[in-house]
Amino acid sequence: xxxxxxxxEMAQYFNLPLCLHRRNCYPEFLSxxxxxxxxxxxxxxxNKEDVPYLNELIKIKNLWFGINGIIKRKSEKREISxxxxxxxxxxxxETDTPYISIEDDNPPLPSQIxxxxxxxxxxxxxxxxxxxxxxxxxxxxxxx
Numbered sequence: 001x002x003x004x005x006x007x008x009e010m011a012q013y014f015n016l017p018l019c020l021h022r023r024n025c026y027p028e029f030l031s032x033x034x035x036x037x038x039x040x041x042x043x044x045x046x047n048k049e050d051v052p053y054l055n056e057l058i059k060i061k062n063l064w065f066g067i068n069g070i071i072k073r074k075s076e077k078r079e080i081s082x083x084x085x086x087x088x089x090x091x092x093x094e095t096d097t098p099y100i101s102i103e104d105d106n107p108p109l110p111s112q113i114x115x116x117x118x119x120x121x122x123x124x125x126x127x128x129x130x131x132x133x134x135x136x137x138x139x140x141x142x143x144x
Contacts, residue, residue, distance in 0.1 A: 011039055017142045019044050019066070026053050033060050040142050042066050045096060046087065048079035058086055064138055066094040069112065072119050081123045088124050092142070093117055093135045 011018045017040040022029045030053060033041065039062065043050065046065040050057060057063060065087045071080050093116055097108045106112070117135075121128045 008036065008039065016040075017042050021045070023049070029053075030056050033057075033063070038062075040064075042092060042142065044094065045070055045100070046080070046091075047071075048076050051079045051083055054083050054086055058090070064090045064092050064142060066096075067091050067116060067120055067135075068094045068096045069100045069108070069116055070096075071116065071123075077123075084120070084124045088126060089134070090138065091120070091131075091135055092138050093120070093131075 008018060010016070018036070019042045020029075020033075021044050026049070041060070041063045042065075043057065043063060044066045045068055047070050050065075057065075070076050093113055095108070095110045095113050095116075097110045097112075100108060117128055117131055120126075121131050124131065126134070
């Protein structure tokens with residue numbers, strides 16, 4: 001927790017977003033998020049673990065959902081598809097290269113982000129060009 005406190009202080013000092021990784025830590029994670037005021041937060045690698053807590057997550061100001069290749073995995077697709085309408089205005093696309101491969105048989109490459117955007121478009125009903133504009137607009141808000 002001490003390292004996280006230092007990262008929070010640095011994010012506040014430099015007016016930078018805090019990109020949050022989490023695994024198996026709900027509901028403590030929600031408690032933490034509710035205590036962080038004034039920070040811009042990115043929930044890195046939005047996945048099915050987050051879905052049961054989505055109603056609480058979307059209430060948190062300045063929180064965006066990082067969308068990457070994990071949404072294309074069979075184990076994730078169904079759950080994320082059910083909630084995409086709730087998060088689509090708060091998305092930012094991310095690659096998570098070199099860790100999460102977008103295509104199972106390919107090595108992870110940043111250029112594969114187009115596959116993520118296309119897939120997100122297919123499950124959200126948002127045109128690819130609009131999804132790109134939305135993510136870009138959100139990134140601009142985050143970095144202001």
